[in-house]
Amino acid sequence: MAAPLNRRRFIGISAASAGLSLLPFGRTGFAEAHPVTWNGQALGASATLVIHHHDRSVAERLVERAVAEVARLERIFSLYREDSALVELNRVGALAAPSADLVELLKISQQVWAATGGAFDPTVQPLWMLYARHFSAAGADPAGPSHEQHHEALALVGFDKIRFSRDRVSFSRAGMALTFNGIAQGYITDRVVDLLRDGGIVSSLVDMGEIRTLGIKPDNTPWKVAVDGAPMGDDLSATLEVVDKAVATSSIEGFHFDAAGRFNHLLDPRSGATARQWKSMTVIAPDAAAADALSTAFNLMDADAITAIVRARSGIEVLAAGREKSLRL
Structure with a gap:
């Protein structure tokens, strides 16, 4: 099984005054907020969750519910837990009675796969494993896996080779495998936002490696989100103002298989090659799952193809x- 990507996976919820925004402005309760912090593990990395609320007991209950929800979803989507539904599916090639969340994430993945012409494809895991095995071997060819190895791995890639329903998920070919590393963080972010909203929160910033804002800040200004990798001194702003939307950034610098940095983790499911054209890709979308998946796919697409999708959605x-x-749309 592949090792976790060597990239930041920070989970932080700053319902910054989230609960406070339920109070009329000017009330003394605004200044009496108490942060409740949780530190632990999620999706194979260190995680932190912080909620500010005028009622500490309410914040603590929200933290407990959020932590439980992240743990529940991790048991479905994680590649790094032997007991996860995804690991079982990859091992056996089929899964009976899949969870509703797994089916829903497959539906979303299918939609993005179709919209991007296959640039986003969770079945890319055999390619990831090919590169990981190749470069972990002693004396590995710095030029990468052979043409024959690429051909064999690509034969196992393609979302149209998956069959899924609420009753069963299965692969059409032995050796296929899924990874949700390009969308699961966004999906979990969306579920936590839903949980906070159901808990009465109307203003929050949720950061699970992908960011989603709920409402505006209590001072009636937009949330400000820094964009990693945005070049300074050109027409791209290093800080975004975001209201009720999600932000996801992916970069070829996130992980490299080789010491020379020629082969990165953004693998093209259509060719087997790694991303080259873009150094950093940031997508703003109504939900974090879409932002996460599109930021992955767009790294593998040219400017014209990206523009066509942005105009259509x-x-x-x-x-x-x-x-x-640089590109700004």
């Missing part, structure tokens, strides 16, 4: 730093 914005030019 409402509420999508893009900031990309390229090797030769």
Whole structure:
């Protein structure tokens, strides 16, 4: 099984005054907020969750519910837990009575796969394993896996080779495998936002490696989100103002299989090659699952293809730093 990616996976909920925004402005309760903090593990990495609320007991209950929800979803989507539903599916090739969340994430993945012409594809895991095995071997060819190895791995890739329903998920070929590393963080972020909203929170910032804002800040201003990798000194702003939307950033610098940095973790399911054109890709979308998946796919697409998708879908914005030019839509 592949090792976790060597990249930041920070989970932080700052319902910054989230509960406070339920109070009329000017009330003394605004100044009496208490932070409740949780530190632990989620999706294979250190995680932190912080909620500010005028009623500490309410904040503590929200923390408990959020932690339980993250743990529940991790048992479904994690590649790094032997007891997860995803690991079982990859091991056996089929899964009976899948959870509703697994089926829903497959539906969302299928939609993004179709919209991006296959650039986003969770069945890319055999390619990931190919690169991981190749570069972990002694004396590995620095040029990467052979043409024959690429061909064999690519034969196991393709979302159209998956069959799924509420009763069963199965692969059409032995050796296929899924990874939700390009969408699960966004999906979990959305579920936590739903939990907070159900708990009465109307203003919050949720950061699970992907960011989603709920409402505006209690001072009636937009949330400000820094964009990692945005070039300074050109027409791209390093800080975004976000209201009721999600932000996801992916970069070829997130992980490299080789010491020379020629082969990164953003693998093209259509060719087997790794991303080259964009150094950093940020997507703003109505929900974090879409932002997460599109930021992955857009790294593998040219400017014209990205522009066509942005124009066809409402509420999508893009900031990309390229090797030769930048893109803002």
